[in-house]
Amino acid sequence: MGWMYGFLCGAIVLTILRYGPGLWRDWRAFQAWRLQHETLVPAVALATAAPAPVPTPEPPLTSYELPAYDPTILAGAGLALKNPPSNIAYIVKAKLHDPEPYWFPLGWSYGVTDVALNSAKFVGDVNHVALTGFTDSGKDSWAVQALLYLALMNTPDKLQLAIVDGKGGLSWLGWGDKAHTWLLAKRIDDIRPAMEKLKQERERRIEVLEAANCEKWEEYDKGDMPLLVVFVSELMLLQDATSKTELADWLNTELTSSRAAGIRYIVSGQTFTRMDTRWRSQISLYIAGYQPRGDADEPNTTFTTAELKKLGIRRDGAVIGVPPSELPVPPDGAGVFTCVQGRMVVTMRAPYYDKAHRQMILSKLPDKPKKALHRNADQALHDSLLRNLIGLDTTLPSTASSVLPSGDLLPVREAAALSLGKGMEADLSASEKRGKMAGFEPHPLTVNGVALPVVALDEVPLDEQRRIVETAATVSSRGQLCQALYETRGGRKYTIVQIVCDAAGLLMPQAKAA
Numbered sequence: 001m002g003w004m005y006g007f008l009c010g011a012i013v014l015t016i017l018r019y020g021p022g023l024w025r026d027w028r029a030f031q032a033w034r035l036q037h038e039t040l041v042p043a044v045a046l047a048t049a050a051p052a053p054v055p056t057p058e059p060p061l062t063s064y065e066l067p068a069y070d071p072t073i074l075a076g077a078g079l080a081l082k083n084p085p086s087n088i089a090y091i092v093k094a095k096l097h098d099p100e101p102y103w104f105p106l107g108w109s110y111g112v113t114d115v116a117l118n119s120a121k122f123v124g125d126v127n128h129v130a131l132t133g134f135t136d137s138g139k140d141s142w143a144v145q146a147l148l149y150l151a152l153m154n155t156p157d158k159l160q161l162a163i164v165d166g167k168g169g170l171s172w173l174g175w176g177d178k179a180h181t182w183l184l185a186k187r188i189d190d191i192r193p194a195m196e197k198l199k200q201e202r203e204r205r206i207e208v209l210e211a212a213n214c215e216k217w218e219e220y221d222k223g224d225m226p227l228l229v230v231f232v233s234e235l236m237l238l239q240d241a242t243s244k245t246e247l248a249d250w251l252n253t254e255l256t257s258s259r260a261a262g263i264r265y266i267v268s269g270q271t272f273t274r275m276d277t278r279w280r281s282q283i284s285l286y287i288a289g290y291q292p293r294g295d296a297d298e299p300n301t302t303f304t305t306a307e308l309k310k311l312g313i314r315r316d317g318a319v320i321g322v323p324p325s326e327l328p329v330p331p332d333g334a335g336v337f338t339c340v341q342g343r344m345v346v347t348m349r350a351p352y353y354d355k356a357h358r359q360m361i362l363s364k365l366p367d368k369p370k371k372a373l374h375r376n377a378d379q380a381l382h383d384s385l386l387r388n389l390i391g392l393d394t395t396l397p398s399t400a401s402s403v404l405p406s407g408d409l410l411p412v413r414e415a416a417a418l419s420l421g422k423g424m425e426a427d428l429s430a431s432e433k434r435g436k437m438a439g440f441e442p443h444p445l446t447v448n449g450v451a452l453p454v455v456a457l458d459e460v461p462l463d464e465q466r467r468i469v470e471t472a473a474t475v476s477s478r479g480q481l482c483q484a485l486y487e488t489r490g491g492r493k494y495t496i497v498q499i500v501c502d503a504a505g506l507l508m509p510q511a512k513a514a
């Protein structure tokens, strides 16, 4: 063994002596080359790199045209359209000129001389909405199109949505991740906590309004309390989760007091027959689909069948409103609703978007921020979203006559002309015009010179964020801030303080600041 060991060591020594100097030279040469390459090559690359591409400017919104659509009327449904436009671009375009927020589309019908888009508005027009109809009459689809439109036209700091479904939530796939969604109760077990959360939110808002000396939400001008639109998909499920009297009390209190707190309800169900009637005095718009029985007309619209027939006749003798019990039966009559507001009765067909269209619109809505996001980001997102939508192709029958919508309740023809560029202030920049038209006013919120962060609104409501940022200027630690606002230094309240302070970079603890 000894002689083998000696032989191996000798061979290694001889190899090193033979090849070592050469290898050393190669290693030094490689190091020199590497040094030169690392310092010179990037400099050369920089010098020869192509200039950054200049983004091609997008065409102005006003250059998009909408194709014609089918003005045929559906038999037995007043003047409701048989095939209303199935692309949200029509509605966005028709409403672009209107700076008022919170509009939502009701449906399409034929007006006096032309096709009309009927719409309503949550603030200053409609209080709470009742949405009823036989199974498969299109209630959820109506709500989806209305909420999609509201979310498109109002940034999350202006509008939040609460969806109380309980039917498994399949109509609301993808909504849970959206920045507009404050609450999504999908399962039956979620219903009771959702009702409690809504009550607490209403109470919280009333406290904030009281502190700000406001008698109603419309007076509150701090810009940090968005309108909250609540959609209750099937009222009977709320009754199952509670009891008949408990639900009636809850509805009565919430519908009566929520209005002043900037909360609006869309309450839906197959029929409100045999339900407590107290809360119905709070409904100002009834959207009623097909009912199999004549005696269901009154509980779902406040008028009897005979009264609806009378009110549904226009001065020129045309039948424009049909009692729900006489509407076409679904599936032919799916999406056909008789809308009753005061003594105005009009039957129309709701816009209907197929799954791909709905998901496309939803995908463009801003997602819930994971971390703090400056609200300007939302603004930009909304702008590009609208631009995208207006530019969409619409698939319409080539035989359709070339009409632009106009009519009784909304002069869409004029609106379309306006949105095509006529009558606009020439000195506004394109983005300012877009902001004005779509009802978006850029308003970076700052408090004491600090840009207010937008942390997820279901974590910390905007007005609470504002209070935290405001109070931060008067204290020297997060503990003191928590004490000043909530009279405690720990628990959930401290977490809220932490979330907002971290997002806004306020009162940073030593370690984090370093």
Ligand SMILES: Nc1ncnc2c1ncn2[C@@H]1O[C@H](COP(=O)(O)OP(=O)(O)OP(=O)(O)O)[C@@H](O)[C@H]1O
Residues within 6 Å of the ligand: 133, 134, 135, 136, 137, 138, 139, 140, 141, 142, 270, 331, 334, 335, 336, 349, 350, 351, 352
């Ligand atoms: N505006 C519309 N135009 C044409 N078809 C529609 C319209 N709205 C809904 N539909 C059709 O009716 C079907 C049922 O719609 P939806 O699920 O919205 O009804 P619903 O009243 O909520 O039903 P349910 O009470 O059983 O939950 C849809 O799948 C669609 O095919």
